[in-house]
Each structure stands twice: as structure tokens, then as C-alpha cells.
Amino acid sequence: MPGKHLETQDPCSPAPAYHLPNGPRTRNRPADGRLVQSARLSTRLSIHLKTTDGVLLVAWLTSLLPGEIRLVTTSFCFHRKIRMANISVIDRHVVYENPAPHNQARHAYFPGLVKFPSNDLLALFTLGEAFEAANCTTSVSRSQDQGRTWKFEGPLHTRDAERRYHSDYLKPTLLNDGRLIAMGYRFHRDDPDENIVNPDTDGVREGDNLISFSHDEGRTWSDPRIVPRSYPELIEQSGPTIQLRRGTLLGCGSLFPRWDGSNPSGSVGALLKSEDGGDTWDDHTRFFQDPKGQCAPSEPRLCEMQDDRVVALVWMHDHINNRNHTNHVTVSHDAGITWSDPIDTGVPGQASNLMYCKDDLLLTIHCHREGDNVGLFVRLVDLARDRWQTVEEKKIWGNAPAMKAAAYSSMGQNLKFGQASLLPLENGEILATHWAVESGQGRVLTHRLRVELS
Structure with missing residues (x-):
């Protein structure tokens, strides 16, 4: 016409x-x-x-x-009317604390939890003499009463003489077939007095990405084996792997700077993908890339919402300017093949985590370590149309001073809590877990939550 x-x-x-x-x-x-x-x-x-x-x-x-x-x-x-919500804390419990601090140094950090069909809970966490001690290794505790009491079961594996100073950090995932996997990384150290971080460059030691399997609900584990990677940098896979409804396994991590401070691959987020139950992995997909090239997606966490809709929540860690930015998310609608550009949440948090509720709702947990209101915050978030909208928030813990941790070399001294997670329980309650230094002791703590929507 x-x-x-x-x-x-x-x-x-x-x-x-x-x-x-x-x-x-x-x-x-x-x-x-x-x-x-x-x-x-x-x-x-x-x-x-x-x-x-x-x-x-x-x-x-x-x-x-x-x-x-x-x-x-x-x-x-037409935005849906945002429902009202109430987040309440029911009780608090301790997964691990040193039973004899007057006799030996034992600090617990970096927990990860899973729930079995029997409703028993399993916790993996790192246990060592200090935050960066060479004897830090992944340890196991179990609960048979929904996380109210815990029994310590010891280390996940025994380190051989050659690797006795290689500190390791693994997180658990329960697979659809009943197997457990633990994934993470370790640092290579030949001397217990060696630091993990180079104070002159803020780079870290070389290391390996690891995976271990259990066929008996975490009572015994295979020797951790190395997961080959295509990057020269160690992948900081500090969070658990997730299994999509289609069966695909996804893990993720930022890239540690090398000992000389270089990041030859750039400040990107590496996605690890397995289609065969964890036997082989591909790490060529990037779930995050800062358009400015200066922020790394530290301690990222993954969550599947609707089928194949995957969200990655990251701590925006600016190593160049030595500062932290607000949390960002990236979103995939094709099971992790392609990803959105980073989306600013506006939340001034660092280490964070998330779980899927229903519809477009997420429950998230954030470590706020800077500013006037330091503590652990839980938020109900509406992510309709991939737009972050906070519906409700609740501070569930605040026993820590303000601190700045934008450089690896300062984390061992400045960090006092972190790596929080959320685990839905059978009765509809949610177990929030994190590590914290209280009374000079590194502890793993839980807070039982109830989230009510109206």
C-alpha cells in the first residue's frame, strides 16, 4: 500500500x-x-x-x-500485583563449632547442605586451623532431625602425603539418581607456611578443580579427581552444581587471578556443563562477562526457575578499583547455552545465593558486609520478565562489624561471615545456612525461616 x-x-x-x-x-x-x-x-x-x-x-x-x-x-x-509476604526467623542452630577451643584450633567455613528423601540433612564445610591454613579440608556432618542437631563425621577424604598441604573446598549436590557429587577446587601448596594469596599481586596459587562421588548418602566418597579445564586460571567454583529438570548438570565460577596477578582469560564467569552425570565436563560457555571488563562474578550461584530458565546471582567484585558493586544477575532461557547481559539488582550485597519458590518468585540471601547495616538479609524477589523487584526483605543475622573485602589478600583478615545458602525443608520451612566468626571461632550456623505469602 x-x-x-x-x-x-x-x-x-x-x-x-x-x-x-x-x-x-x-x-x-x-x-x-x-x-x-x-x-x-x-x-x-x-x-x-x-x-x-x-x-x-x-x-x-x-x-x-x-x-x-x-x-x-x-x-x-501490566505488572502483576505484587503479593504481600512475611519472612520470620523461627530458631537458630549450630552445625559445627569447635568442641574444645582451649585445646586446639578448629574453624569451620564455607558450608553447603543437601536434603535426602528420608529428610536427613548432610552438610559439607571446610575445617582448618585458620581461614587459609594448609590443613583446611572438606568435612562432613549429618542431621536426622531437620537440622536441629548435628553429628560430625570427619573429613570427606584422606589427603595423601604428596598433597597433604593442598587445601580443598567442595560443595554437595544430590542428583536425581540418588548419587551425591561434591565439586569445588584445591590450592597447590608444598609448605604449610606458604600463603594462598600473593600480597604483591593479589593473585592466588595454582590449583585443580575437583569432583568426588558418593553412592551411600555421603558416608563414603570416591577420591577426588581432577576436572580438566580449558582456562589457565583456576575456576573458583565455590557453589554447588545444580541439576536441571532435563538432567543436565551445571556448575559455575569466576576465574582466580594467577600468582603474578594476571587474568589472561579476562574477568568472566565460566559455566561447567555435563550431560553424562558428571563423568565429563565442558567449560567453554561463559555465563557472565562485564561489558567494562573490570568486574569479576565472584562466588556465583545458580538456580533453575521454570524449565531451562536459569539464573546466576553474582557478587560484583572490582579488582581493578578495589571495590564492590551491587549484586547482579544473568539469565538463560535455553538451559545455559546463551546468557543475558548482567542485570543490576540494586542490592548492596556481596556473597549471595538463591532458591526458586514458584511462578516468577525467588528467595535470595545476601551478605551485606559494608555500610551501616551489616548482616545477612533474606529477600523475596519477583523476577517477572527478568526484572528484579524486591517484594520483602528480612535481616536474619547481624553479629558482625562492617568490613571491606574487595581484594583476595585482605579476605582472610577482614571476612567474618559468608557463603550463605537456602534449603527448603519438608514442612515448608527454609534453612538458611552460613559461616560466621563469633567469639573468635569460625562456626557454621543455621536459621530456620518461615515465608508466608498473602
């Missing part, structure tokens, strides 16, 4: 609301909450209305100039 044009309006942009023919004037409230002015257009013929995914599409033919017919479309964003 001569003179025909197609005009479109981006969904949820600050668009005007048009005076529709034979109908009332309509206003649109964009995503940022501002009301915009309405406008009139002369129209001919009919209007076509269609709703898809919360967006109202409107199309009509209009004549603005003699001899010109124009097809105009616009769209209106």
Missing part, C-alpha cells in the same frame, strides 16, 4: 496512552512508575487487541496526512 508505515512501541517503555476509538482514555504506568500524558490520534477502521505475557498489544490504522495510511501499534505493560 503506498504511503504505508509500521510504527511500534517497545513494551514497558515510557509510552503515551492513546485515546482509543469508541472507548475511554487509557493511561499507562511504565516500569519505572511514572505516569505519562495521554495523546489523541485520528483513527480509521478497527482496533485489534491481543494480550501476551502481561503485555497488551494495540494496533489500528490511522490517517495523519492526506493520502497517507499508517499502521500504528503500541503496547502497555
Whole structure:
């Protein structure tokens, strides 16, 4: 048709609301909450209305100039009414604390928990004489009463003489077939007096990414074996692997700077993927890349929402300027094949974690280590249309001073709590777990939560 044009309006942009023919004037409230002015257009013929995914599409033919017919479309964003929520703390328990601090130094850090079909819980955490001690190794505790009491079962594996100073850090995942895997990494150390971090460059020692298997609910484990990687840097896989509903295993990590401080692969996030139950892994996909090239996705965590919709929540760690930014997320809608650009959550947290609730709702947990309100915060988040909107938040623990930890060389001295996680229990309660230094002792703590929606 001569003179025909197609005009479109981006969904949820600050668009005007048009005076529709034979109908009332309509206003649109964009995503940022501002009301915009309405406008009139002369129209001919009919209007076509269609709703898809919360967006109202409107199309009509209009004549603005003699001899010109124009097809105009616009769209209106209708956000669901955010439900009210209440997050409450029911009780607190200790997974591990040194039973004899007057006799020996034993500090617990970096916990990860799983729940078995029997409702027993298993915790893996690192136990050692100090935060960066050479004898730090992954240890096991078990609970048979939903996390109220715990029995310490000892180290996950016995280090041989050649690797007796190689400190390791593993997290558990329960697979659909009943097997357990523990994945993480270790640092190579030949001398117990060697530091993990180079104080001159902020780089770390060489190391290996590891995996171990258990077929008896974590009572015995295979010797950890090395997971080959394509990067020259060690992958900081500090969080657990997840298994998608389709069966694919996904793990992730940032890249530690090398001993000389270099990051030849850049400040990116590596995604580890296995299609054969953890026997082989591919790490060529990147789930995160800072467009400015200066922030690393430290301590990332993964969660599957709807089928193949995977969210990665990261601590934005700026090594170049020695500062932390707000938490960001990246999102995949194809089981981790492609990923969005980083999305700013606006949450001033560092180490964080997340679990799927239902619909577009996530429950997240964040370590706030800087500023006036230091502590552990739990948030209910609406991630509809991949947009972060906090519905409710609750501070569940705050027994720590403010601290700054934007360099690896300062973490051992400055960090007093971290690596929080959320585990849904059979009765609908949620177990929040983290490590913390209290009374000079590194402990693994839990907080039992109840989340009520209305």
C-alpha cells in the first residue's frame, strides 16, 4: 500500500496512552512508575487487541496526512500485583563449632547442605586451623532431625602425603539418581607456611578443580579427581552444581587471578556443563562477562526457575578499583547455552545465593558486609520478565562489624561471615545456612525461616 508505515512501541517503555476509538482514555504506568500524558490520534477502521505475557498489544490504522495510511501499534505493560509476604526467623542452630577451643584450633567455613528423601540433612564445610591454613579440608556432618542437631563425621577424604598441604573446598549436590557429587577446587601448596594469596599481586596459587562421588548418602566418597579445564586460571567454583529438570548438570565460577596477578582469560564467569552425570565436563560457555571488563562474578550461584530458565546471582567484585558493586544477575532461557547481559539488582550485597519458590518468585540471601547495616538479609524477589523487584526483605543475622573485602589478600583478615545458602525443608520451612566468626571461632550456623505469602 503506498504511503504505508509500521510504527511500534517497545513494551514497558515510557509510552503515551492513546485515546482509543469508541472507548475511554487509557493511561499507562511504565516500569519505572511514572505516569505519562495521554495523546489523541485520528483513527480509521478497527482496533485489534491481543494480550501476551502481561503485555497488551494495540494496533489500528490511522490517517495523519492526506493520502497517507499508517499502521500504528503500541503496547502497555501490566505488572502483576505484587503479593504481600512475611519472612520470620523461627530458631537458630549450630552445625559445627569447635568442641574444645582451649585445646586446639578448629574453624569451620564455607558450608553447603543437601536434603535426602528420608529428610536427613548432610552438610559439607571446610575445617582448618585458620581461614587459609594448609590443613583446611572438606568435612562432613549429618542431621536426622531437620537440622536441629548435628553429628560430625570427619573429613570427606584422606589427603595423601604428596598433597597433604593442598587445601580443598567442595560443595554437595544430590542428583536425581540418588548419587551425591561434591565439586569445588584445591590450592597447590608444598609448605604449610606458604600463603594462598600473593600480597604483591593479589593473585592466588595454582590449583585443580575437583569432583568426588558418593553412592551411600555421603558416608563414603570416591577420591577426588581432577576436572580438566580449558582456562589457565583456576575456576573458583565455590557453589554447588545444580541439576536441571532435563538432567543436565551445571556448575559455575569466576576465574582466580594467577600468582603474578594476571587474568589472561579476562574477568568472566565460566559455566561447567555435563550431560553424562558428571563423568565429563565442558567449560567453554561463559555465563557472565562485564561489558567494562573490570568486574569479576565472584562466588556465583545458580538456580533453575521454570524449565531451562536459569539464573546466576553474582557478587560484583572490582579488582581493578578495589571495590564492590551491587549484586547482579544473568539469565538463560535455553538451559545455559546463551546468557543475558548482567542485570543490576540494586542490592548492596556481596556473597549471595538463591532458591526458586514458584511462578516468577525467588528467595535470595545476601551478605551485606559494608555500610551501616551489616548482616545477612533474606529477600523475596519477583523476577517477572527478568526484572528484579524486591517484594520483602528480612535481616536474619547481624553479629558482625562492617568490613571491606574487595581484594583476595585482605579476605582472610577482614571476612567474618559468608557463603550463605537456602534449603527448603519438608514442612515448608527454609534453612538458611552460613559461616560466621563469633567469639573468635569460625562456626557454621543455621536459621530456620518461615515465608508466608498473602
